[in-house]
Amino acid sequence: MNKPGLRLGVLASGRGSNLESIIRACSAVKIHAGIEIVISDRARSQALEHARRNQIPAVHLDPKAHSSREDYDAAAVRLLHEHRVDLVVLAGYMRLITSRLIGPFKNRIINIHPSLLPSFPGLRSHRQALEWGVRISGCTVHFVDETMDQGSIIIQAAVPVLDGDTEETLEARVLEQEHRILPQAIEYLAEDRLEISGRRVILKSPKPSAGAMVVSPMIEIGL
Ligand code: GRF
Numbered sequence: 001m002n003k004p005g006l007r008l009g010v011l012a013s014g015r016g017s018n019l020e021s022i023i024r025a026c027s028a029v030k031i032h033a034g035i036e037i038v039i040s041d042r043a044r045s046q047a048l049e050h051a052r053r054n055q056i057p058a059v060h061l062d063p064k065a066h067s068s069r070e071d072y073d074a075a076a077v078r079l080l081h082e083h084r085v086d087l088v089v090l091a092g093y094m095r096l097i098t099s100r101l102i103g104p105f106k107n108r109i110i111n112i113h114p115s116l117l118p119s120f121p122g123l124r125s126h127r128q129a130l131e132w133g134v135r136i137s138g139c140t141v142h143f144v145d146e147t148m149d150q151g152s153i154i155i156q157a158a159v160p161v162l163d164g165d166t167e168e169t170l171e172a173r174v175l176e177q178e179h180r181i182l183p184q185a186i187e188y189l190a191e192d193r194l195e196i197s198g199r200r201v202i203l204k205s206p207k208p209s210a211g212a213m214v215v216s217p218m219i220e221i222g223l
Contacts (some may be wrong), residue, residue, distance in 0.1 A: 005032030009085035016047030018091035021179035073101035121149035141185040160216030
């Protein structure tokens with residue numbers, strides 16, 4: 001089937017809710033993109049099930065069948081090229097990727113991370129945020145380079161951290177925003193509206209917005 005727009009390859013390891021948000025946005029033609037292949041390092045990843053249910057080619061690429069992370073990534077690149085993928089989306093992908101994947105897709109790999117980077121990179125971001133006591137957390141879509149969670153930031157969404165929060169309640173609040181900003185970042189790329197300038201990513205011709213601001217805890221005395 002010929003799909004218009006950006007050809008996506010999604011790499012995912014787990015539950016696949018971010019993948020679902022992209023599938024929804026593509027089906028509703030809210031973004032000019034189509035998913036050409038979903039690759040997972042885990043055979044039982046729900047992401048593979050979501051893909052199959054939506055007639056998207058779904059491949060379990062078994063790490064045990066490859067002698068190194070580089071070999072594994074080379075196999076992933078072959079699959080992505082076979083499916084003529086323009087943009088690689090890491091959506092809950094739990095493996096560190098190597099230059100074998102980054103090289104052929106320079107500035108064409110993006111990742112969603114559940115914190116306001118550069119705070120709380122790596123694993124268990126919500127636990128880190130709660131332990132640190134931040135009042136605001138959120139999520140980040142960024143370009144992927146050889147560093148961990150340090151590539152140029154495309155878009156972030158903030159949410160308040162509430163006093164009674166647990167990792168689970170905070171995760172749910174952040175996840176809702178992940179499902180908005182990941183498809184949005186893809187659409188910016190599909191529209192060719194991003195310009196990388198050093199560490200900064202400039203959005204060309206931004207549309208007027210409400211100028212939203214998050215203050216947490218809420219200001220109560222009308223300042
Ligand atoms: C998300 O919180 C994402 O930010 C992180 O891993 C989680 C994946 O969730 N990288 P899902 O598999 O997309 O539901």
